[in-house]
Amino acid sequence: MSPLVQxxxxxxxxxxxxxxxxxxxxxGEVSWLYALVAGASIVLNVLANLAYVKALEVSDxxxxxxxxxxxxxVAATFAVFLLGEHLSTRQTGGVLxxxxxxxxLTTSHATTRSFSGWVASVSQDRGSLYxxxxxxxxxxxxxxxxxxxxxxxxxxxALISIVGVAAGTLGILLLKGQGRRLFEVQRRIWPLVxxxxxxxxxxxxxxxxxxxxxxxxxxxxxxxxxxxxMALLFGATIYRESVTLIKVAALSVMAGGVxxxxx
Numbered sequence: 157m158s159p160l161v162q163x164x165x166x167x168x169x170x171x172x173x174x175x176x177x178x179x180x181x182x183x184g185e186v187s188w189l190y191a192l193v194a195g196a197s198i199v200l201n202v203l204a205n206l207a208y209v210k211a212l213e214v215s216d217x218x219x220x221x222x223x224x225x226x227x228x229x230v231a232a233t234f235a236v237f238l239l240g241e242h243l244s245t246r247q248t249g250g251v252l253x254x255x256x257x258x259x260x261l262t263t264s265h266a267t268t269r270s271f272s273g274w275v276a277s278v279s280q281d282r283g284s285l286y287x288x289x290x291x292x293x294x295x296x297x298x299x300x301x302x303x304x305x306x307x308x309x310x311x312x313x314a315l316i317s318i319v320g321v322a323a324g325t326l327g328i329l330l331l332k333g334q335g336r337r338l339f340e341v342q343r344r345i346w347p348l349v350x351x352x353x354x355x356x357x358x359x360x361x362x363x364x365x366x367x368x369x370x371x372x373x374x375x376x377x378x379x380x381x382x383x384x385x386m387a388l389l390f391g392a393t394i395y396r397e398s399v400t401l402i403k404v405a406a407l408s409v410m411a412g413g414v415x416x417x418x419x
Contacts, residue, residue, distance in 0.1 A: 157345060159209045160329055161337050162352075167322035169353035170360070174315040177361070183312030190307045197300040198320035204293035205321075206328055211286035223287045225258030228380050230295035232373030238299040241371045246416050251377040253413030261384055261406035298376055302367040310364035318360075377417050381410040 157165075184190075228251045235241040243251065304313045329335055341349075366375055385407055391397035 157341055158334070158337055159212065160205065160325055160334070161341065162349075163205050164322060164325045164329065164338065165341070165349055166353055166356055167318050167325065169349065170318045170357045171315070171322065173353075173357050174311070174318055174361075178311040178315040181309065181311040183309035184307050186308060186312070186316075190304055193300050193307070194304045194313060194316055194320070197297045197304060198317060198324060200293040200297045200300070201317070201321050202324035202328065204290045204297075205325060207286040207289045207293070211283040211290065214283040214286070221287065222259050223284060223291050224294075225255055225261075225380065227291050227295045228373060228377040229255050230292060231298045231376040232371075234296050235299045235302075235372035239302060239372065241299075241373070243371060243373045246419075247371075247374060250413040250416030250418075251373050253416065254377045254381045254410050257406045257408075257410030257413060258380055258384055260409065261388070261403055295376070298367070298372045301364065302372060305364050305367050310361065310368065314361055314364050374417050378414055381414045384410060 232241075232243060232248070232251055301313065301317070304317075307313075308316075329338065363375060363379070388397075388399070388403060388407065392399050
């Protein structure tokens, strides 16, 4: 299943669940300002998905994926200008530790033997530019989502956002002449898709609920650290990937960062 097909079916599967949530919870009025903010968030999400797929096609993942580790710091910076949010010195230090730990973890897979070598390779890699666009887009969607949630509430924005991303992804598939791929999904994969829908739906809804009261930098820093920890855990237990000293050190740095963010 191609990445864009995965995105489409994940978002399509979420629509009934989020529609029920929105119907039972209500929300604020959909104003022109909300439409502008939500529309920007949807466009950025679709753009990020497209750029991510393009990066997978033209780049070595060991070069491009570490750039996603920058999202907590970039999201916190956008939140300063768009929302007036200011993290404490301790929380800012925690976000930076998460970024450093995530970079350390992801660059441990790189074929280059030094961080400077990785930076030099990234500067010459076209796919890394696509992944940098992904990181910036995802970082900007969080403060935009918070602005939207504060206007209409988490349930209503969740539904509108997911419908928009599903429609945008379907449009890209059709424009690329890949609509037939929607019908090539093997039957044995559907239980995994359903599980992914449930997990992603819970995570997305929780994120929007937290955005009402929690700073963007705190949410994204904690999410990035937990995501890397779970990836390492599943990699070690399911795929028997090695747990090296540098990976343990990277997780320790991120754990320290999360403690600073949350305390």
